[in-house]
Amino acid sequence: MLYSTTVGLFGRTTAAAPIHLGIGLLALLGLVGLVRRHAGRWAGWTAALILLSSYNLGALMGWAYVDLGTLLYGTLALIAVTAFGESKQTRWIVAMAIIAGLAAGVKYNAGALGLAMGAAVLLTDPRRAVQDGLVMAGVAALVFAPWALKGLLLYGNPVYPFALGGLEWDAGRTAAFGFLISASVGEVVVAPADLPFAATIFGQDNVDGYGFTLGAWLLTSFAALPLLWRWLTPRERTLARTVGIFITVLWAFWIAAGWSSGVGIQTRLMIMAFPPLQRRAGWSSSGCGASRKSR
Secondary structure, X not given: OHHHHHHHHHOOHXXXXXXXXXXXXXXXXHHHHHHHHHHOHHHHHHHHHXXXXXXXXXXXXXXXXXXXXXXXXXXXXXXXXXXXXXHOOHHHHHHHHHHHHHHHHHOHHHHHHHHHHHHHHHHHXXXXXXXXXXXXXXXXXXXXXXXXXXXXXXXXXXXXXOOOOOOOOOXXXXXXXXXXXXXXXXXXXXXXXHHHHHHHHHOOOOOOOOOOOOOOOOOOHHHHHHHHHHHOOHHHHHHHHHHHHHHHHHHHHHHHHHHHOOOOOOHHXXXXXXXXXXXXXXXXXXXXXXXXXXX
């Protein structure tokens, strides 16, 4: 709707592309600000540079598509979780729920941000888990409701084209979106360890499979943080654990999606996970000593 309104106002299809660019820049600025605040200037800029090192992510800046919207919501989710961890205020639970509902409206799989935020909240403040969980689930469902209603009215499925069939459903859609378990035992065992690294090595632009050219650092540099753990301050360690929860949940979601549907392995579907990955990568690649000197 945002793109069609812009095209209508300016009378040319290319008018929508700058909106996607603007959304991507907002996501980058949010990530830089968040990492810089907690880990120093160099870590913040390094996180942004690692994101921009990916060919496909840079290419998305010129397309009128939805993926950078999920990148923005991934950044906002991380900001909200961090703020909740510092304040324990219920308003951040509501903010997280709104983020999850809006993210799912942009792209259904981005609703997994709600799972990641919920896990972070549960482990941060387990005594209020039931109360916070009900608030988050209720508000997120309410925010997402207009998109679910649209899908139900137009296609007979609130999350079309996933799982529940719908308008002009056929065998091709079942194979691509039907949540049919398709992995072998070997893939189930190996996938958790190698998925980001395999996507980095074998991913190609617009090719079946990962369908995304990542560059050398996007899904690998975050793994170096344990080597620098001893140099992190207590506050940085707390934040790193929260980000680790985010990464673990979204990583598990990616694995499950890859097992169960024909398109689930695509890296593009996990752009929402790039902000937490790059928050850790910023720490890893810039070095803790450099980040401390910048404070």
